[in-house]
Amino acid sequence: MFGGLFFDWDINEDAVDHARFEQGRRLGIAQNSKNGARLLAATKILTADLNVGFHAIDNPGEIYGGDAGDGFTDQEKWQFLSSGIQRTSLDATDISTLTSVGPFALAAGKNIEVAFALIAGESESDLFGSADIVQQLWDNDLVYLPDTTAAQTTTAVLQNPLLSKYADIVVVTDKSLRTAPAVSIDNGGGDVTPVSMVSVPNTSAAFKGSYEFTRSGTYTITTASTTLGGADTTQTRSFSVQNASSGQSLLLYAPDNSAWLQSGGSTIERETWFLAERYDRDGHRIAHFGPERRFQQPLTVAITFSPAQFPDAGKIFIYHKAGDDWQKLDTRVDAARNTAFATTSTLGEFRLGSDSNFSGDNSLPLVFMLEQNYPNPFNPETSIRFSLPNSGQVRLEIFSLLGTPIRTLISETLPAGNHVRSWDGLNDSGAPAASGVYFYRLSAAGQQLTRKMVLLR
Numbered sequence: 001m002f003g004g005l006f007f008d009w010d011i012n013e014d015a016v017d018h019a020r021f022e023q024g025r026r027l028g029i030a031q032n033s034k035n036g037a038r039l040l041a042a043t044k045i046l047t048a049d050l051n052v053g054f055h056a057i058d059n060p061g062e063i064y065g066g067d068a069g070d071g072f073t074d075q076e077k078w079q080f081l082s083s084g085i086q087r088t089s090l091d092a093t094d095i096s097t098l099t100s101v102g103p104f105a106l107a108a109g110k111n112i113e114v115a116f117a118l119i120a121g122e123s124e125s126d127l128f129g130s131a132d133i134v135q136q137l138w139d140n141d142l143v144y145l146p147d148t149t150a151a152q153t154t155t156a157v158l159q160n161p162l163l164s165k166y167a168d169i170v171v172v173t174d175k176s177l178r179t180a181p182a183v184s185i186d187n188g189g190g191d192v193t194p195v196s197m198v199s200v201p202n203t204s205a206a207f208k209g210s211y212e213f214t215r216s217g218t219y220t221i222t223t224a225s226t227t228l229g230g231a232d233t234t235q236t237r238s239f240s241v242q243n244a245s246s247g248q249s250l251l252l253y254a255p256d257n258s259a260w261l262q263s264g265g266s267t268i269e270r271e272t273w274f275l276a277e278r279y280d281r282d283g284h285r286i287a288h289f290g291p292e293r294r295f296q297q298p299l300t301v302a303i304t305f306s307p308a309q310f311p312d313a314g315k316i317f318i319y320h321k322a323g324d325d326w327q328k329l330d331t332r333v334d335a336a337r338n339t340a341f342a343t344t345s346t347l348g349e350f351r352l353g354s355d356s357n358f359s360g361d362n363s364l365p366l367v368f369m370l371e372q373n374y375p376n377p378f379n380p381e382t383s384i385r386f387s388l389p390n391s392g393q394v395r396l397e398i399f400s401l402l403g404t405p406i407r408t409l410i411s412e413t414l415p416a417g418n419h420v421r422s423w424d425g426l427n428d429s430g431a432p433a434a435s436g437v438y439f440y441r442l443s444a445a446g447q448q449l450t451r452k453m454v455l456l457r
Contacts, residue, residue, distance in 0.1 A: 001102060001103060001104055001105065001106050002053070002081045002082050002100055002101065002102030002103055002104075003100065003101050003102060003114045004053065004081050004098055004099055004100030004101065004102075005043050005098070005099055005100075005116050005118075006077075006096060006097070006098045007030070007041075007043065007096060007097055008059065008096040009030040009041065009095055009096065009097065010094075011030060011031065011032040011039055011041065012032045015094040016092050016093060016094065017030055017031065017032055017092075017093070017094070017095045018030070018031050018032070018033070018034045018089075018090065018091050018092065018095070019031075019056035019057075019089065019090040019095045019097050020056070020088060020089040020090075021054040021056070021085065021088040021089070022042075022128075023052075023085070023088075025044065025128065025131050025132070025135075026044060026045035026046075026052050027042045027043070027044050027045075027119075027127075027128075027131055028042060028043045028044075028054050028056075028097045028098075028099040029041070029042045029097075029127070030042070030095060030097055034091055034092070038122060038123075038201050038202075039120070039121075039122060040120065040121050040122075040123070040124065040126075040127045041118070041119070041120045042118075042119045042120070042121075042127060042131065043097065043099040043116055043117075043118060043119075044099075044116060044117040044118075044119055044131050044134065044135070045099060045101055045115075045116060046115035046116060046117055046134070046135060046138040047101060047113060047114050047115050048139075050101040050102065050104060050114070051084065051101065051102060051103070052084075052085065052099075052100070052101055053080075053081065053082070053083065053084045053085055053086070053098075053099070053100035053101065053102070054085050054086065054088060054097070054098070054099050054100070055080040055083070055086040055087055055097070055098045056086075056087045056088065056089060056090035056095060056097055057080065057087075057090075057095060057096040057097065057098060058090060058093055058094075058095065059093070059094040059095060059096055060093065060094055062076070063076070063096065064094075080098045080100075081098060081100050081102075082100075082102065082103070099116065101114055115138060117131070117134045117135075117138075119131055119134065121204075122199065122201070122202060122203065122204055123202045126202075126204060146228060146229035146230065147175065147227065147228070147229040147231075148227075148229040148230060148231050149175075149227075149229070149231055150227065150231040150232065150233035151173040151174055151175040151177065151205075151225055151227050151231065151233055152173065152174045152175075153171060153172070153173045153174075153181065153223055153225055153233060153235055154171070154172045154173075154281075155169065155170070155171050155183070155221060155223045155235065155237070156169070156170045156171075156172075157169060157211075157221065157239060157275065157277070157290070158170060158290075158292075159273070159275060159290040159291040159292065160291070161291050161292060161293035162291075162293070164272050164273040164274070164290070164291040165212055165213050165243075165273045166210065166211070166212050166213075167210070167211050167212075167213070167275075168208055168209070168210060168211075169183055169185075169195050169197070169208065169209045169210070169211050169221070170200075170206065170207070170208050171183065171197060171206070171207045171208075171223055171225075172205060172206045172207075173205045173206075173225060173227075174205065175205065175227045175228070175229075176204050176205055176227065176228050177205070177225050177226060177227055177228070178226045178227070178228055178230075179226070180197040180198065180199060180207050181197055181207055181223050181224060181225040182194070182197075182223070182224040182225070183195040183197055183209060183221065183222070183223050183224075184221070184222050185211055185219055185220070185221050185222075186219065186220040186221075186222075187213075187214055187215055187217065187219050188215070188217040188218045188219055188220070189214075189215050189217060191214065193211070195209040195210070195211055196209050196210075197209040213241050213243070213273050215241075215243075216241055216242045216243050217240070217241060218238055218239070218240050218241075218255050219238065219239050219240075219241055220236060220237070220238045221236070221237060221238075221239070222234065222235070222236045223235050223236075237277070237279060238255040238277070239254070239255065239275055239276065239277035239288075240252055240253060240254055240255055240275065240276045240277065241273060241274070241275055242273070242274045242276075243271070243272075243273050243274075244268050244271070244272055244273075244274060245268070245271050246268055246269055246270050246271060247265045247266070247268065248265055248268055249263065249264055249265045250262060250263045250267070250268065250274060250299070252274050252275075252276045252289075253276060254276040254277055254278045254287065255276075255277070255278070256278055258278055258285075258287075258303070258304045259276065259278055259287035259301070259302060259303045259304065259350075260276065260301075260302050261274060261276055261289045261299055261300070261301060261302075261347075262299065262300040262302065263295075263297070263298075263299040263300065264297070266297050267295055267296070267297040267298070267299055268295075269295075269296055272291065273291070274289070274290065274291070275288070275289065275290035275291070276288070276289050284351045285351065285352070286349050286350070286351055287301070287303050287349070287350045287351065288348070288349050288350075289301065289347040289348070289350070290347055290348075291347060292346070292347050292348045293346070293347065294345050294346045295345050295346070295347075296345075297345070298343040298344060298345045299343065299344060299345070299347070300341060300342070300343050301318060301329075301341070301342050301343070301344055301350055302339055302340070302341050303318060303339070303340050303350065303351075303352055304337075304338055304339050304340075305338050305339070305340060305352055306338070307338060310352065310354055312354065313333045313335040313338075313362070313363050314333065314335075314358075314360070314361035314362050314363040315354050315355050315356060315358050315361075315362065316331060316333045316340050316352060316353070316354055316362060317329065317331045317340075317342075317352070317353055317354070317355055317358075317362070318331045318340050318341075318342040318350055318351075318352060319350065319351050319352070319353050320342075320344060320346070320348060320349070320350055321348055321349035321350070321351075322348075326351070326353070328353075328355070329342035329343075329344060330342060330343070331362050332362055332363075332364050332415065332416060332417045333362045333363050333364060334363075334364045334416075335363050335364070336366065340352060340362075343415075361418070364389065364416050364417055365387030365388065365389055365416075365417070365418060366389055367387065367389060368387065368388065368389055368444065368445070368447050368449065369386060369387040369449070370384075370386045370440075370442045370449035370450075370451055371384070371385040371386060371451075372451055372453075373423075373440065373451070373453045376453050376454060377453075377454035377455065377456045378425075378453070378454070378455060378456070379425070379455065379456045379457060380424060380425050381422055381423065381424045381425065382422065382423055382453060383420055383421070383422050384396065384409070384420065384421050384422070384423065384440055385418070385419070385420045386418075386419055386420075386442050386449075387417070387418050387419070388414060388415075388416050388417060388419065388444060389416055390416050390445060391413065391414065391415045391416045392413060392414070392444055392445050393412070393413050393444065394410050394411075394412065394413070394414045394442070394443070394444045395408065395410060395411050395441075395442070395443040395444070396408070396409040396410035396421055396440065396441070396442050396443075397409070397440070397441050397443075398423060398438055398439070398440050398441075399438065399439045399440075399441065400436070400438060400439075401436060401437045401438070401439070403439075405428075406427050406428070406433055406438065407423065407426065407427050407428050407433075408428060409421045409423060409440075414444075423440075425455055432457075433455060434455075434457070435455055435456055435457040436454070436455060437452060437453075437454055438452070438453055438454075438455060439451070439452055439453075440452075440453060
């Protein structure tokens with residue numbers, strides 16, 4: 001007596017497939033490509049201590065065509081079933097496989113246990129891994145109980161860095177799914193678009209689709225999935241999109257207004273679709289801004305915080321994800337508005353963090369202030385510190401006791417924060433100033449502050 005399983009495989013739509021036998025695992029394999037197969041199916045013999053058989057069948061020549069043209073006859077079935085290991089590989093044709101065990105004798109009233117497993121995978125390693133697991137389950141009399149817990153699903157919107165109107169929608173799950181997840185995007189203007197998702201090659205829990213932005217506004221993406229164990233899960237999240245033309249200024253808030261992206265017109269050199277969103281990952285609240293590419297001029301990233309989480313505002317930093325690392329950015333913190341600011345030329349993922357070893361203070365000043373220079377008197381150089389509550393055009397000038405202009409140290413736009421400039425005792429022509437009393441004046445936003453200092457030669 002013999003037992004076996006016959007399958008007529010059509011893995012490719014054109015029914016041009018490949019077959020082979022992996023004798024060490026007692027695995028009859030059908031695949032849609034001889035090299036780098038993206039889909040494989042197999043019949044595995046689980047029962048040990050029985051003779052095994054395998055035959056890769058050329059359908060056109062041995063079943064549906066051939067000399068007789070009589071189909072798959074009983075004689076051919078018996079021949080393939082009972083002849084042990086025969087043809088072990090077959091390339092680029094319409095294939096069937098017959099995987100068998102036997103012969104074995106079975107007395108009246110007796111029984112024998114013969115077990116097969118039907119397995120599929122998206123790569124050879126995936127297929128072999130599943131084959132080894134099911135063999136272990138069989139050998140140890142283990143019962144497979146399906147996992148009925150819902151999958152943890154992450155959905156990402158990844159813009160094309162240059163053609164930012166277009167984005168890949170990527171879904172990654174921690175469990176295998178029955179089918180590709182169902183993804184739809186509501187553009188906030190009444191259009192809900194289903195996104196066709198396909199499996200990412202050589203993975204079992206990652207899927208990708210494509211989407212095109214159509215308007216500025218708040219978008220909502222919904223992802224629904226069902227695990228092999230039948231557990232359903234649906235996740236929804238929102239993100240903001242703004243289309244900005246060349247030379248246009250930008251102010252884009254995430255949907256919950258807890259983070260935003262800002263730039264002047266000189267930053268945007270061509271039409272760009274910007275994206276802003278917030279989500280949680282690895283214990284951090286992430287602010288994601290796209291497209292993820294480098295700009296010619298820096299943009300300002302702002303993220304709000306809770307004083308309960310960050311009690312020392314002066315030690316807060318904004319961190320930018322760069323590869324596997326988080327890089328600390330030069331940060332200014334507005335403690336009155338519980339908001340941290342940083343400039344960056346590259347968009348991507350950002351988060352807040354606190355550096356307890358930081359000896360400085362990132363807090364923005366609340367008042368316009370000019371400090372006494374140090375040292376004073378001085379020779380040959382002194383430092384002048386000042387604070388700006390807001391960004392803007394700033395002038396820092398030095399005058400003689402008679403009011404004659406001696407040196408302009410600053411005439412430019414500066415960000416809000418604490419600043420320091422040095423004077424080396426030279427005038428605007430580069431000549432040394434004489435010993436004596438000098439005034440230094442800070443001008444910004446219609447305000448002026450003046451202090452006195454002494455140069456000793």
